[in-house]
Amino acid sequence: MPRRGRGWAMRAGSRGEEIHSPLVVSLLEPTLLVLLKEQPGHGYSLLSELNALDMTTIHPSVVYRTLREMETLEWIESDWDTDQTQGPPRRTYRLTAQGEEALRYWTQELEKTNLIIDKLFAKIQKG
Amino acid sequence: MPRRGRGWAMRAGSRGEEIHSPLVVSLLEPTLLVLLKEQPGHGYSLLSELNALDMTTIHPSVVYRTLREMETLEWIESDWDTDQTQGPPRRTYRLTAQGEEALRYWTQELEKTNLIIDKLFAKIQKG
DNA sequence: GTGCACTATTCTCTTAATGTCAATAGATAG
DNA sequence: CTATCTATTGACATTAAGAGAATAGTGCAC
Numbered sequence: 001m002p003r004r005g006r007g008w009a010m011r012a013g014s015r016g017e018e019i020h021s022p023l024v025v026s027l028l029e030p031t032l033l034v035l036l037k038e039q040p041g042h043g044y045s046l047l048s049e050l051n052a053l054d055m056t057t058i059h060p061s062v063v064y065r066t067l068r069e070m071e072t073l074e075w076i077e078s079d080w081d082t083d084q085t086q087g088p089p090r091r092t093y094r095l096t097a098q099g100e101e102a103l104r105y106w107t108q109e110l111e112k113t114n115l116i117i118d119k120l121f122a123k124i125q126k127g
Numbered sequence: 128m129p130r131r132g133r134g135w136a137m138r139a140g141s142r143g144e145e146i147h148s149p150l151v152v153s154l155l156e157p158t159l160l161v162l163l164k165e166q167p168g169h170g171y172s173l174l175s176e177l178n179a180l181d182m183t184t185i186h187p188s189v190v191y192r193t194l195r196e197m198e199t200l201e202w203i204e205s206d207w208d209t210d211q212t213q214g215p216p217r218r219t220y221r222l223t224a225q226g227e228e229a230l231r232y233w234t235q236e237l238e239k240t241n242l243i244i245d246k247l248f249a250k251i252q253k254g
Numbered sequence: 255g256t257g258c259a260c261t262a263t264t265c266t267c268t269t270a271a272t273g274t275c276a277a278t279a280g281a282t283a284g
Numbered sequence: 285c286t287a288t289c290t291a292t293t294g295a296c297a298t299t300a301a302g303a304g305a306a307t308a309g310t311g312c313a314c
Contacts, residue, residue, distance in 0.1 A: 075134075
């Protein structure tokens, strides 16, 4: 029952719950871009790749929805894969040129974010 | 007219607009904790401190609202300051013990976030 | 052959957070 | 006396996220 938002830290910390901070979710979009740049993939496989990146608390339906929205933006494209699945057909996504462009902007934003976080750490350690 | 969310990267990049990624906003809460740990302050002064940290696109009312919510959580407390203002009375906030506790959890989360971003950079540079 | 676990995706409803802007008002300089 | 800067609040609209039900194919054990 992940519930995000204001006051996350205490709720997550005091009880060892599966709540994630809003930060994790806001990394989802660029993370999917990066993963799909590495290689095409479908929702279910991306879910386990997210797990490998310690983004374990994101709800599957959020990932699927995000992929659909990214396809609407034409950052990614997909085809149905009916053969070679271990279950029902899967939708395999790949990055488009526009998606690569979006990833470039996102990369800059991630750099900026790292800088801000580093400044915060500096302030924390100072005190 | 900052509009966040899905597709931020292209909207922000293609036109040089004042749109921020969802990442920036999700740093607001821990940033306010850090700034108030450094020293007590009021909303208006915190706004310029956020500017100094390159978090320029966050709307003032969002900052004020966040402060009020953090006070409800008892992470911070406030008093009205009627003297020594350069305008109307200001509400001066300071960190509570619970706020320090929250900051500790947030610090861990920021470390985790930095790690994830670094992993993403590694993947980006590899490709 | 049927029941179960795993794979795989979509849809919908609810709740929470953000965006935006108007309103209010004290202080100060010209 | 009015424009600008300081300072905060409140309300409303919009967007995103959380959660779970529904659907369905595959493969294995019994």
